[in-house]
Amino acid sequence: MSNELHGRVALITGASRGLGRDIAKRLADAGAAVALLDRKAHWSAELAEEIAQAGGRALPLGCDVSDRAALHAAFAEAAEAFGGLDVVVNNAMWTRYAPIPEIDQETVDRMLGVGIAAIVWGTQAAVAAMRPRGGGAIVNIASVSAKLGLPNAMVYCGVKAAVEGMTRSSAIELAPFNIRVNAVAPSTVATEGVRAMLDDATFEARVASTPLGRLGETADIAEAVLFLADPKRSGFVTGQSLLVDGGISIALR
Structure with a gap:
């Protein structure tokens, strides 16, 4: 374990699978006590046990992040257990x-609920927990898709563009409280979920279009999150969206 975040407390939503899992493990490895929030509490509990076995401190939590009351209650539980949030x-x-004609009401409602509303509720709850500690860092996960058009991804691209806009706005509003707000914007990350969604041809096309010749790994994104979470390394950085995309956003191929 390292000590970049020793004595600090982190809460990660969507923590038990894919990208969130490796972010949580990396922050725990950096010395933070971590609250692991997922829609299924037993998934969070499995990861909490793994982190504890590695010598870290972890609290498993379960709720629907699009439910404002439930999310605020989970944040409050984490803050009470660890003495606050940083x-x-x-x-x-x-x-x-889905192609535009096939987008249905459930898809729009769920993607906006988890992808946009939950960031509003999470930011509210973060502010309540961070102000008594003199500040903190919020890191939103955006996407290179906020800047690039993708077919069959109208809602996803719109959600991630909204994340970047909310990041900039909240960074200005929360700066007087020493709360920094930034985003990490990955390109396609080679998680199990992504691999299951993409057929072989699409997967290989994504690799071929990336100047560095590979897709991102979860560890790449976790390191970027750690950088933005660590006040010693990024204490003068706020309102930014850090592209971690292997150069795909600047490539013409």
Whole structure:
């Protein structure tokens, strides 16, 4: 374990699978006590046990992040258990791709609920927990898709563009309280979920279009989150969206 976040407390939404899981493990490895929030508490409990076995401190939590009352209650539980919050990573997302004529009400409601409303509720709850401690860091997970058009991803691209806008606005509003707000914007990350969604041809096309010749790994994104969470390394950084995309956003291929 390292000590970049020793004595600090982090809460990660969507923590038990994929990208959120590795973010949580990396912050715990950096010395933070971590609250692990997922829609299924037993998933969070499994990860909490793994972190504890590695010498870390973890609290499993379960709720629907789009439910304002439930999310605020989970944040309050974490703050009470650990004495406050210093870092919040708004990572949870529910995604379905579809051609525009096939987008249905459930898809829009769930993607906006988890991808947009939950960041509003999470930011509110973070502020309540961070102000008594003199500040903190909020890291929202955006996407390179906020800047690039993708077919069959109208709602997803719109949600992630909204995340970047909310990041900038909240960074200005919360700066007087020493709460920094930034985003990490990955390109396609080679998680199990992504691999299951993409057929072989699409997967290989994503690799071929990335100048660095590979897709991102969860560890790449976790390191970027750690950078933005650590006040010693990014204490003068706020309102930014850090692209971690292997160069795909600047490539013409």
